[in-house]
Amino acid sequence: MGDDGSDAGDPAGARDTRPGWTVTAPSSPGEHVEDVLRLYLAAFSGPPWHAEVDGAEARRPTLTAHLGRRDVEVLVAHDDDGRLVGVTYGWPGAPAPPDGFHREVADALDPEDARRYLSADAFELVELMVDPAVQGQGLGRALLRTVVGGRPAWLLTHPEGAGVRLYAATGWRDAGGFTDATGTPLRVHVRPAAG
Numbered sequence: 001m002g003d004d005g006s007d008a009g010d011p012a013g014a015r016d017t018r019p020g021w022t023v024t025a026p027s028s029p030g031e032h033v034e035d036v037l038r039l040y041l042a043a044f045s046g047p048p049w050h051a052e053v054d055g056a057e058a059r060r061p062t063l064t065a066h067l068g069r070r071d072v073e074v075l076v077a078h079d080d081d082g083r084l085v086g087v088t089y090g091w092p093g094a095p096a097p098p099d100g101f102h103r104e105v106a107d108a109l110d111p112e113d114a115r116r117y118l119s120a121d122a123f124e125l126v127e128l129m130v131d132p133a134v135q136g137q138g139l140g141r142a143l144l145r146t147v148v149g150g151r152p153a154w155l156l157t158h159p160e161g162a163g164v165r166l167y168a169a170t171g172w173r174d175a176g177g178f179t180d181a182t183g184t185p186l187r188v189h190v191r192p193a194a195g
């Protein structure tokens with residue numbers, strides 16, 4: 001695979017071993033909830049996300065539901081000591097008819113983008129996080145590239161999040177935005193299908 005993040009991958013069979021980490025697609029993602037919660041708190045504390053305010057416990061129900069979905073596609077990265085240092089997950093398709101959340105996303109997009117990305121063949125990237133101790137070494141880029149593969153995809157991020165530069169550098173486009181019920185500004189980034 002190249003380094004531009006635009007090439008296809010195979011999440012189901014993913015296995016990417018580099019000095020420092022091993023990426024796998026777990027067969028029982030729910031078994032990783034506790035480790036992912038620890039990583040979540042480490043990765044999303046401080047600006048702009050401030051996960052430390054509500055804490056990991058507040059995230060547990062959502063994360064448990066996400067990792068329990070039948071259609072969830074998860075990649076986990078472990079270091080040489082077996083410590084979880086990176087996670088990404090999402091799922092294909094969008095509910096039809098759209099639920100309130102997806103309607104909000106659709107309203108933030110122009111009609112053509114909404115049609116293309118909130119569709120059965122597109123991938124919704126829900127989470128991407130890397131342990132601050134190993135950030136800046138290419139793991140986030142590798143996880144993103146592998147989980148999305150060549151599919152059209154979309155995600156939400158904070159305009160000041162660390163992911164913004166990564167997305168811009170790997171073929172994603174800021175396609176609109178909105179403010180969620182908690183007052184958090186969110187940008188929708190989209191990436192077309194890649195050969």
Ligand SMILES: CC(C)(COP(=O)(O)OP(=O)(O)OC[C@H]1O[C@@H](n2cnc3c(N)ncnc32)[C@H](O)[C@@H]1OP(=O)(O)O)[C@@H](O)C(=O)NCCC(=O)NCCS
Nearest residue numbers: 043128129130135136137138139140141157162163165166
């Ligand atoms: C975003 C994140 C997953 C990137 O992981 P990473 O392993 O550090 O990323 P990589 O080393 O693969 O770097 C890829 C690109 O991300 C960008 N990037 C990485 N760290 C960054 C930082 N601290 N600030 C801004 N941009 C950053 C750079 O563009 C980098 O490419 P470059 O080195 O060629 O300039 C990681 O910083 C993270 O977990 N942040 C906290 C959680 C988060 O914001 N997740 C995304 C939510 S949508």
